[in-house]
Amino acid sequence: MDSPSLLSDPLTIGGRQFNSRLFTGTGKYPSMASMQQSIERSGCDMITVAVRRVQTVAAGHEGLMDAIDWERIWMLPNTAGCTDAEEAVRVARLGRELAKLAGQEDNTFVKLEVIPDSRHLLPDPIGTLDAAEQLVKEGFTVLPYINADPLLARRLEEIGCATVMPLGSPIGSGQGLNNSANIGLIIENAGVPVVVDAGIGVPSEAAQALEMGADAVLVNSAIALAGDPAAMAEAMGQAVMAGRTAHLSGRLPRREQASASSPTTGLVQSSP
Secondary structure: OOOOOOOOOOEEEOOEEEOOOEEEEOOOOOOHHHHHHHHHHHOOOEEEEEHHHHHOOOOOOOOHHHHOOOOOOEEEEEOOOOOOHHHHHHHHHHHHHHHHHOOOOOOOEEEEOOOOOOOOOOOOHHHHHHHHHHHHHOOOEEEEEEOOOHHHHHHHHHOOOOOEEEOOOOOOOOOOOOOHHHHHHHHHHOOOOEEEEOOOOOHHHHHHHHHHOOOEEEEOHHHHOOOOHHHHHHHHHHHHHHHHHHHHHOOOOOOOOOOOOOOOOOOOOOOO
16 A cells, blocks of 8 residues: 555545645734745645734734735634624624635635633633534534533534534643543544644644544644744644654554564574
8 A cells, every 4th residue: 555645645624625734823923924934834725814813903913814825825714702602603704704805705614713711711612512503504614613522522513513623732832632532532433524723832742633543733822932933833744744644554552561573583592
């Protein structure tokens, strides 16, 4: 069997194929040029954009729409800053119009975030489910950001969400995959792509998520706040490819005891 490669192993979400399994964001970068370089070197072909921050021209988002090649990069509008389901649905509709302004007339994607807790930034499961149900009815391709809750993930899939996006650890914390056991359960039972979102701090954690069987990761803070964002973006892209290839290759089973890597037969015997 041929070895898996980037181009022979695309990820399909909502009927659209993506060659990269690393998704990135547009916030927190030290400059617009740094963001552009990072997107380029990451190899990603989908980035998430905070609809409200673009609309209000928040700091760091001035000129964002003109800074990205929307013919190459697929926009994933997100509902960041929304605290309840009603607000999230309204911002999702605005995000669809934002994608149209970028020339993506058929873009119905939305990264659904409902986060009432401004301290810990944990998603509201009930508000997320309510908003997801409404958005699916309206024809959106919904990618919901959730706690690593296998039951909620199953319910969101049942109502028609295109992915589930469990957090590895709190947003921007860089704590890694603290919820790996639950993420593993979600991966095991999911019939839609699983995208690990939030908490990844270094490339080895991105690789770990893909090795576990996650279909993709979304990484923003770890890239944007790195000492050299573009170099970190490139490292994340490489790690995701390595993790995916390792997952497809099949890891060595864990054993209770050591197992010699060299043969134990045909050894040269010492003279009596």
